[in-house]
Amino acid sequence: MTGSIAVVGAGTILSGDWQSPIIKDADTVITRDGIITAVGRRQDLLAEIDASSHVVDAKGTTLAPGLIDSHCHVVIGDYTPRQKTVDFLASYVHGGITSVVSPGEIHAPGRPSTAIGVKALAIAAKECFDNFHPNGMTVHAGAVVLEPTLQEKDFADLQEAGVHLAKFGFGRYMDPADGVDQVRWAKEHGITVMCHSGGASIPGSKPITPKHLLLLAPHVCGHLNGGPTSLDEAGVDLIMDETDMALQLVQAGNLRSAVRIINRAADKGMFERVVIGSDTPTGTGVMPLGVMKTVAELSSLSDVDPALVWAAATGNNARVWDLPAGFIAPGRAADLVVLDAPWGSTRDDALGALSVGDIPGISAVITGGVVRTLRSRNTPQAARAAEVTPRIEHLEASGH
Template sequence: MSTLAITNAGTVLSGDFESPVIADVDTVITEDGVITAVGRRSDLADLVEAADVVIDAQGSTLAPGLIDSHCHVVLGDYTPRQKTVDFLASYVHGGITSVISPGEIHAPGRPHSAVGVKALAIAAKTCFDNFRPGGMRVHAGAVVLEPALTEKDFADLQDAGVHLAKFGFGRYEDPSDGVDQVRWAQQHGITVMCHSGGASIPGSKPITPEHLLKLAPDVCGHVNGGPTSLDQAGVDVIIEQTEMALQLVQAGNLKSSVRILRKAYEEGRFHRIVIGSDTPTGTGVMPLGVIKTVAELSSFSGIDPAQIWAAASGNNARIWGLPSGFVRQGSAADLVVMDAPWGSTADNALGALAIGDIPGISAVVTDGVVRGLLSRNTPRAARLATARPEMTHLAGGH
């Protein structure tokens, strides 16, 4: 049994937008990759002393790791779109402990036949089941919906463990023609994310609010634009007349995302807000894409940054049925320790996010294992977490 204790946290974020800060706790205990206790060090002292590894947060903030709900993986830790290797391991240094694939659409020569799209989805899922770049969880193998797919194909995908699908890049004459494939996917336990807004790559088509109402996917992908946003009236139709998850991404339209966020918050629809980066795409490789989005949305919307963090962790976990995203007993031990960056006028991570500063990350944990200290991508944290036993091989982030 492997145990980890993270203690002396000044603030602990829950990942639950309804109660985003856990009061009167400073310590989290994990065993074999799962959170087993959340409480005060004074009450958990024996478990802290007995832990194999102890992280002292030095009064900074402990949070669930970020989940990037729109990350364009292919096979392995590289991106053909940007011709970059090891980008996923670099995303871990931005506090991203899990990513969700919106379809391996950037695979060179991507197939369109039923056998081809099934094979690509199953291969991607199986590869990433056995590969954790930088320690992150990669939820891959999102089948790209095509007219050639039959209901039997979705039964095959379900049997293979595929639980993700993406609509928007198949060879449909009219996007409305994909209703059958969307329904069959949903009937077989597959969560369907749909492109929305203008075309994003050659060969794709714009998807309008009218298309989305007919298709009725589970997630309206990049509702703020990917990169070109829908018109305001069309977005309001999606918000008001459906129950789709509303995905806001870094690679979209910031003005649109702030308006959508405020509307959802004011109308009691915040549970539908999920956050992703929509990278790597033409926007580039962005290790800080999600945390930057959290900072932007926090500072421009005036909404509690702890709630925005929950939209990038617990909300994503709930919509896609993932094991991480929360700081609570039974959740996967994917965690981030962070603080206000050096030079910020804020004195903690939430204060930094509220004014638009990106916090400094000083520890990232996945599966209860410390994957990094002193992030090589964020600014330096004002207070740096320390580890016992000492982990000098992880301390040289910059």
């Protein structure tokens, strides 16, 4: 049986669901074949624990759904042409990121703009990452970059090939308003459309204003807090109040704007629309702790509880993009992170550490129901570390 794991002894279990972010009266999660099969109390799940090939003892620490980076610039393979770095995705797993969503393979050298080339790139990226999981990560790739050369039939072709992601903002449009047809056709063919917002990010992109966003009506307002330059406050408020777009906050954006947006979303009852990503690797660089750092910043600087912020980086992302992970619940993907306050923190657990802006220490990452790493090579040392029985010796040393 693949991925036959029981995680026991959790002091706190985060659900990933913003409406009920902490699972009460539970300390154990059972996984089978990469899927969570039970969540409950240890004494009620003894038979399932005994039947597991490995038992991960969380030692009273926090068990959480793996982080989902909803804005990660993959291309093909675990390599970023933008920063010329290899194995960056494998390293992101050590930062608690177990899934990423591509906002378009825009960093591909010589990226095509013809309809056939645009489709080929998206389909190739999707199919490659369907078969390739760096350090066990799930990569939702193959986001078609919308170009004026694309016609309605092209979106039917993409849908048939299983492409379900699109990005607007890097095509060769004289005016972003000219992309209305492509956005509409993508949506009609079941493709989730993310749109650039704010100032230009790289050569070839253009500023996209609130007026453009209202006209284009994508599903997701990409990096509403800036990628890296944010819209002004009036424009942000317009998007929040007059649309139902997902409101993406990223590490590579404007922190002041992100704090204001998440506070306002919570105050106005629209927290379910807040999603978190890193928007790396870009000029900000390769950041294995990019999503964790955003969670810590928003947990400590905003008025929002850390468990809710974690949900914005997990379950909210899963709902917007219809992903299998993001929640600790039966039937969801067994992508889990065990974490605690780091050595030297003034707080006693992971949520407390996040509330004061400390990066928690990760002591185990599980993806697809398989233990991928124990002591993280990127976070500080966890004050209390998970233990696995039987031992997985090749993971016990730091840096693996």
